[in-house]
Amino acid sequence: xxxxxxxPATLVQPVGSPLSLECTVEGTSNPNLYWYRQAAGRGLxxxxxxxxxxxxxxxxxxxxxxxxxxxxxxILSSKKLLLSxxxxxxxxxxxxxxxxxYFGPGTRLTVT
Amino acid sequence: xxxxxxxxxxxxxxxxxxxxxxxTSSSIFNTWLWYKQEPGEGPVLLIALYKAxxxxxxxxxxxxxGITRKDSFLNISASIPSDVGIYFCAGGGRxxxxxxxxxxxxxxxxxx
Numbered sequence: 194x195x196x197x198x199x200x201p202a203t204l205v206q207p208v209g210s211p212l213s214l215e216c217t218v219e220g221t222s223n224p225n226l227y228w229y230r231q232a233a234g235r236g237l238x239x240x241x242x243x244x245x246x247x248x249x250x251x252x253x254x255x256x257x258x259x260x261x262x263x264x265x266x267x268i269l270s271s272k273k274l275l276l277s278x279x280x281x282x283x284x285x286x287x288x289x290x291x292x293x294x295y296f297g298p299g300t301r302l303t304v305t
Numbered sequence: 306x307x308x309x310x311x312x313x314x315x316x317x318x319x320x321x322x323x324x325x326x327x328x329t330s331s332s333i334f335n336t337w338l339w340y341k342q343e344p345g346e347g348p349v350l351l352i353a354l355y356k357a358x359x360x361x362x363x364x365x366x367x368x369x370x371g372i373t374r375k376d377s378f379l380n381i382s383a384s385i386p387s388d389v390g391i392y393f394c395a396g397g398g399r400x401x402x403x404x405x406x407x408x409x410x411x412x413x414x415x416x417x
Binding site: 252 | 308335336338340345346347348349350353355393395397398403404405407408409410
């Protein structure tokens with residue numbers, strides 16, 4: 194069966210510091226991968242998605258970036274965090290066989 | 306970013322009551338997904354719909370893919386306290402895109 198991991202689970206970072214969040218998927222090949230951000234009590238905002246290694250589509254211009262160095266690994270980064278980057282970051286995946294999308298457990302980021 | 310209209314925004318119900326919520330869009334989708342999210346966790350996929358008019362059940366949950374392909378409905382029968390959470394719809398499967406558009410969420414609170 195497929196599983197998705199995200200780490201860290203929680204993170205507190207000062208403004209101006211770098212960020213690296215990691216997501217990995219097990220039990221599937223060539224998944225489509227997604228990064229979402231969710232503000233407190235709000236809906237999901239799509240940040241990036243990837244349909245293959247090295248292929249990244251950006252949905253929201255901001256100081257975040259994403260990379261996909263391996264088939265089942267998706268990384269969200271920032272060189273300098275802003276207060277507005279605080280939120281709940283969710284990684285998700287789907288196969289190319291159907292449109293069911295599955296989410297990871299999320300990372301709670303607080304920028305202070 | 307774009308979001309689907311989901312209603313009601315929140316609801317309090319008595320345990321044992323049936324619950325209905327819906328999701329509407331100005332665009333056509335080929336797939337509708339329904340998720341439940343509990344505090345501090347990632348959304349969990351409840352039901353996936355692929356065909357206009359389709360009615361699909363998962364235990365006490367029943368979802369329908371609207372005939373116009375611009376809406377979807379979720380019903381929960383005989384609610385129980387563990388049904389508490391936020392329910393999100395998501396539309397996807399449009400030709401040429403791998404993206405999903407999410408609803409604004411329905412927060413459900415069940416009174417025992």
